[in-house]
Amino acid sequence: MTYAVTDTMEADNMPDDSVSAAKPQHIIKICQIGDDNxxxxxxxxxxxxxxxVPIAYGTIAFHLGRKASESQSHKWTVYVRGATNEDIGVVIxxxxxxxxxxxxxPTRVIESAPFELSECxxxxxxxxxxxxxxxxxxxxxxxxxxxxxxxPEDESGPHSNKKPVVVESFNEIVFPEPxxxxxxxxxxxxxxxxxxxxxxxxxxxxVDNVIEKEKRHMKDHPFSQWFTKFSEADELLKLxxxxxxxxxxxxxxKRQLSVMEGMPQPSNPANGNECx
Amino acid sequence: xxxxxxxxxxxxxxxxxxxKKSRPQKETQRKPDGVxxxxxxxxxxxxxxxxxTDVSQLKKRPPSDEKITWQWLHFTNSARKDNLHLxxxxxxxxGVPPTGDYSFAKYNKSVDVVKYTNEEYEKYxxxxxxxxxxTDQLFDLCERFDLRFIVIADRFPSSRTVEELKDRYYSVxxxxxxxxxxxxxxxxxxxxxxxxxxxxxxxxxxxALSMVLSQTKQQERKDAEVLAExxxxxxxxxxxxxxxxHVLPVASQMGLESSxxxxxxxxxxxxxxxxxxxxxxxxxxxxxMADSASTLASLRMLMTDWKNFQLxxxxxxxxxxxxxxxxxxxxxxxxxxxVEQTLQDLGxxxxxxxxxxxxxxxxxELRKEILTLLNLQKQLQYKEAEGSSYREGSYIDMPGTPKxxxxxxxxxxxxxxxxxxxxxxxxxxxxxxxKGPGRLSEAPSSPAHKRPRKLKASDM
Numbered sequence: 001m002t003y004a005v006t007d008t009m010e011a012d013n014m015p016d017d018s019v020s021a022a023k024p025q026h027i028i029k030i031c032q033i034g035d036d037n038x039x040x041x042x043x044x045x046x047x048x049x050x051x052x053v054p055i056a057y058g059t060i061a062f063h064l065g066r067k068a069s070e071s072q073s074h075k076w077t078v079y080v081r082g083a084t085n086e087d088i089g090v091v092i093x094x095x096x097x098x099x100x101x102x103x104x105x106p107t108r109v110i111e112s113a114p115f116e117l118s119e120c121x122x123x124x125x126x127x128x129x130x131x132x133x134x135x136x137x138x139x140x141x142x143x144x145x146x147x148x149x150x151x152p153e154d155e156s157g158p159h160s161n162k163k164p165v166v167v168e169s170f171n172e173i174v175f176p177e178p179x180x181x182x183x184x185x186x187x188x189x190x191x192x193x194x195x196x197x198x199x200x201x202x203x204x205x206x207v208d209n210v211i212e213k214e215k216r217h218m219k220d221h222p223f224s225q226w227f228t229k230f231s232e233a234d235e236l237l238k239l240x241x242x243x244x245x246x247x248x249x250x251x252x253x254k255r256q257l258s259v260m261e262g263m264p265q266p267s268n269p270a271n272g273n274e275c276x
Numbered sequence: 277x278x279x280x281x282x283x284x285x286x287x288x289x290x291x292x293x294x295x296k297k298s299r300p301q302k303e304t305q306r307k308p309d310g311v312x313x314x315x316x317x318x319x320x321x322x323x324x325x326x327x328x329t330d331v332s333q334l335k336k337r338p339p340s341d342e343k344i345t346w347q348w349l350h351f352t353n354s355a356r357k358d359n360l361h362l363x364x365x366x367x368x369x370x371g372v373p374p375t376g377d378y379s380f381a382k383y384n385k386s387v388d389v390v391k392y393t394n395e396e397y398e399k400y401x402x403x404x405x406x407x408x409x410x411t412d413q414l415f416d417l418c419e420r421f422d423l424r425f426i427v428i429a430d431r432f433p434s435s436r437t438v439e440e441l442k443d444r445y446y447s448v449x450x451x452x453x454x455x456x457x458x459x460x461x462x463x464x465x466x467x468x469x470x471x472x473x474x475x476x477x478x479x480x481x482x483x484a485l486s487m488v489l490s491q492t493k494q495q496e497r498k499d500a501e502v503l504a505e506x507x508x509x510x511x512x513x514x515x516x517x518x519x520x521x522h523v524l525p526v527a528s529q530m531g532l533e534s535s536x537x538x539x540x541x542x543x544x545x546x547x548x549x550x551x552x553x554x555x556x557x558x559x560x561x562x563x564x565m566a567d568s569a570s571t572l573a574s575l576r577m578l579m580t581d582w583k584n585f586q587l588x589x590x591x592x593x594x595x596x597x598x599x600x601x602x603x604x605x606x607x608x609x610x611x612x613x614x615v616e617q618t619l620q621d622l623g624x625x626x627x628x629x630x631x632x633x634x635x636x637x638x639x640x641e642l643r644k645e646i647l648t649l650l651n652l653q654k655q656l657q658y659k660e661a662e663g664s665s666y667r668e669g670s671y672i673d674m675p676g677t678p679k680x681x682x683x684x685x686x687x688x689x690x691x692x693x694x695x696x697x698x699x700x701x702x703x704x705x706x707x708x709x710x711k712g713p714g715r716l717s718e719a720p721s722s723p724a725h726k727r728p729r730k731l732k733a734s735d736m
Contacts, residue, residue, distance in 0.1 A: 172592035172633065173589060173590075174589065194709065232634060236622060236635055238624055242622040243645060250649050
């Protein structure tokens, strides 16, 4: 892939933002030559612009209770969903779940939202999840791994088929240099985090108003009651508290060091061990 | 079958094994009918690619009305000039021997080497570099050896290169052709006239060819790389030129130059970094940067500018891992473990549960601050160790002091525990290790040992 930086566009009136500095932002467009299929197409990408899609992926497993047999004790579902249960089909084209080889056709392809797969089984194994994006988003796939968990941590009570075993992971898919088309398409979509561009910036392709024919989000999903609500606030608070503590210690130590340096220095021959 | 079931082996044989079994069976079945089995087996059990004779011909018997005898007869060969009489077996049909020339005579081909007369030589063919004798010798050899110039060059009495000989021969032939032709138009189609032999080009070509053939593998690889770079640069220039039409030409010239510089820089760096992970090659530069802004910028560089590892998509956790690795690259394994221990003691997950952009940034900053903290602790320990060893006047006065005081310092350093309430279980281990060598100064070191501890206790 070859590309060249060609253009810097300046925003004339930059709204005074508390977040960004007052100087005009340069959005550089990179024109990339796509080498695929022998056709050289020029894709214009936005440099220093990052689009991220928060997702949650994992498994939910129900014990079958009385209907359970040796080979089929649980019914489980593996899925990839938007972290806020919005429709991620706008970014993701299809998801491929690679199951244990003991399953029939262990490579399962899900072509549309909701990107989930249900199966019955008895064993726990690692599921490989490959996410494929739309052509204007990214032509490389993204691979994730998740361990299917059927049995809860505490094996104390009898297997209840009411409460499932849910294991979810949160992550964000980041697109560092999105194409203009992609940006225009998703800039108002709830599932996608898109940075604000300077006011005077003009996108080449017109913004499509996504007509939601079918609601493909997971808000009304039968499992939605068990989905974890991932909130960054908790973690941020914890991190902020930790940082404060560490910073306080640093201040104390610095004070101590300066006090020590104020003390008369010994003319010790072995003084050369000062670390910097 | 049951045994296989018990062992858990697949009931069906593997497809490859099946193929092997069926193939040898097929081959013996396909033995052709006209040939006996042993004879066919001589060929290795496989039919020849192109059968020389039709199989049906093998079983055919000559028609019964013909009477075949074989006779030892004399024959002549038109390819020979010496009238040598030889004999061979001849298939005679009904008493009539076959007619016609010796069957191999038609393969006696030769080259038509031009023959010039002396007058022609005088008129057209004189050359300062060549005497008539040499030219005659050359032509004689050419005829004898059918224009095999390597042999001719070898046999030529005076040493001349193959190119020189070729040049002389072709120019003479050309001159003669043109001279003898009734009109120039007739001969212009002749290949000799149309494309004359070019000595310098030929020598150059052969030299280049030998150079290419004698290149080492490394050189070949380098050449391939250089060509690839050149192609990329050329394409980038083309892209820039094409893109100019689409976009307003605001400072486009500057953009072009900087892009070319960036492309070249990226290209020259990339071959050396071919197989390495970007973070490893990246580490030396990040250890210099201290700001969060610069590390963000460096992460962007990591993710976008490296041509070999240009990531169009990545997970936030992956980015965080790379950044953590970059930041911790200057620290040893022990320090990294201490950082992780500190994080745990502070109640922070080693890998954030909700890795959003903000959370990851905070996490990274926290790690960096912990590193700073640990470094400060170490500094403090060293300072105190120096200070405390000075205070111990007694063992400074003993003979052989400098070494011992050094050792004492070392001991002090190791005996001082980690200052924070969280962490520091390695103290015990170090104690035990150091007891060996420093036994003499064990007693004096304990007061020093106590004092740093006191200081630390007051911190809490």
